Amino acid sequence: MKKSTISGAVRLLSASLALSCLAAPVLAADYSPYPKAGIYDASDKGFERVLTVKPDGKFTLEVSEKGKAGNLRSGSGEGKLSDAPGGWNFSEGRCTMTLKRAAGGMQLHVEACAGSWGDVPFDGKYAYQGEEVAAAPAKPALVAAAPKVAAPAPATSTMPAPAAEPAGAATTATMPTNTMSLSRKEWKDKWGSVTAEFITGHFVQVLAQRSSDNPTGPGLDHYSNAAVIVDTINDYEKASAAEMAKPPLRQYVLPLPVVTAKEGVKFETECSYGKSAMAFVISVDSYGKGNILNRKRVSGWMLDSKLQLTEVKPASKVKCPQTSAFY
Numbered sequence: 001m002k003k004s005t006i007s008g009a010v011r012l013l014s015a016s017l018a019l020s021c022l023a024a025p026v027l028a029a030d031y032s033p034y035p036k037a038g039i040y041d042a043s044d045k046g047f048e049r050v051l052t053v054k055p056d057g058k059f060t061l062e063v064s065e066k067g068k069a070g071n072l073r074s075g076s077g078e079g080k081l082s083d084a085p086g087g088w089n090f091s092e093g094r095c096t097m098t099l100k101r102a103a104g105g106m107q108l109h110v111e112a113c114a115g116s117w118g119d120v121p122f123d124g125k126y127a128y129q130g131e132e133v134a135a136a137p138a139k140p141a142l143v144a145a146a147p148k149v150a151a152p153a154p155a156t157s158t159m160p161a162p163a164a165e166p167a168g169a170a171t172t173a174t175m176p177t178n179t180m181s182l183s184r185k186e187w188k189d190k191w192g193s194v195t196a197e198f199i200t201g202h203f204v205q206v207l208a209q210r211s212s213d214n215p216t217g218p219g220l221d222h223y224s225n226a227a228v229i230v231d232t233i234n235d236y237e238k239a240s241a242a243e244m245a246k247p248p249l250r251q252y253v254l255p256l257p258v259v260t261a262k263e264g265v266k267f268e269t270e271c272s273y274g275k276s277a278m279a280f281v282i283s284v285d286s287y288g289k290g291n292i293l294n295r296k297r298v299s300g301w302m303l304d305s306k307l308q309l310t311e312v313k314p315a316s317k318v319k320c321p322q323t324s325a326f327y
Contacts, residue, residue: 033057033083039245040105040126048241051108051126052183057081059090061097061108062185062241063120075118077110092116104128129242182251185244187229188236194226195269196234197278202249202307203234204278206267213261217287220264226254226282228301228309252309257284257298266295271320273302279318 034057042049045066052060057080064074077097081088087100095113099106105127113122191207198204207229211222231248233239259265268281279302286294300315312318 033088034081035088035099035106036128038131039129039242041129041242042108042124042126043242044124047121049122049124049126050241050245051106052245053081057088060245061117061122062245063118063122064241065120073118073120075114075120075122077113077117077122097122181247183245183247184231184236184239187248188244191225191227194267195280198234199278199303199307201232203231204303204307205229205231206254206269206280208254208267215259215261215264217262217264219293220262220285220287221266222259223256223265226256226267228252228254228303230303230307250307254282254301254309255299257282259284262286268320271300271318273300273312273318276302276304278303279312281315281318281320 034055035053037053037055040051040053042051048062048064048066050062052062059079059081061077062074063076065072077095079090079092079097081090081099084098087098087106089099090097093116095110095116097108097110097113099108101107102125105125107125108123110117110122114120187205187207191209194206194208196203196205205228206226208223208226211224213222215222229248229252230250233243236244256265263284263286266283266285268283271279271281273279279300281297282299282301284296284298286296288294297315300312300318302310302312302318304310
């Protein structure tokens with residue numbers, strides 16, 4: 001009887017070890033050295049605190065004081081987290097940040113970061129709010145019901161609604177959606193506005209980033225990137241940190257022409273196409289003999305009735321007044 005009992009125990013132990021070996025690869029595949037990606041919030045009555053963590057461990061931390069506009073304090077930090085016992089940490093110079101696992105989120109603590117991030121209280125329990133919102137187009141009904149989004153009042157809109165392109169007047173090509181995924185804060189801090197309009201309760205902006213190139217010739221400008229964004233809020237200065245961490249409703253890459261050092265890119269705005277007032281043209285400027293400015297239209301653009309970025313071909317079909325603003 002003892003021999004049978006020992007033999008059975010050996011068989012059970014062998015089976016247990018086999019199951020453990022089979023489970024090990026699964027556990028290894030699920031392991032991540034970074035916290036769960038998404039948005040974490042630790043706002044209270046005095047400050048808004050938002051921590052955004054990317055899947056690769058990179059993070060942004062935004063803290064802003066609540067209250068009436070004025071001398072309100074704010075601070076921000078960014079970096080990449082490293083795995084640590086019980087959580088994660090980050091260090092840069094004397095500035096250190098630690099994250100510890102806590103129920104429903106994480107406990108955050110910083111030391112010696114005021115000099116580089118700002119003199120604001122970063123510490124607190126940051127509750128998980130969900131994954132970072134992707135820049136996917138929403139159905140009109142869902143846009144209207146989106147929480148915490150204040151759409152501009154219709155009375156403030158002076159622009160007519162975009163209409164479908166005139167039949168037979170020109171050919172158009174709609175740009176693919178969701179070609180970018182930047183937060184509202186990134187758009188505000190790193191891009192310059194070329195033109196903006198209110199259209200059917202949405203705020204539409206054409207934005208660009210100037211290039212470091214130094215073109216020769218007065219009034220010539222080089223740009224490294226251009227884009228069009230559509231959003232349901234227009235005052236990013238008054239938006240909360242949580243709202244600024246989210247992307248706009250739609251984001252489109254705007255193709256730019258390749259120019260030489262003696263050429264510059266120009267945006268002709270305040271243009272129209274058909275019944276739509278939200279249209280613009282991208283041109284290339286250069287100086288010829290006698291410093292005569294030559295302007296060549298490269299592409300024409302508009303928003304269609306579904307707020308999709310649409311190219312108008314030929315670009316000459318877009319009408320721009322002589323007093324059109326140039327950028």
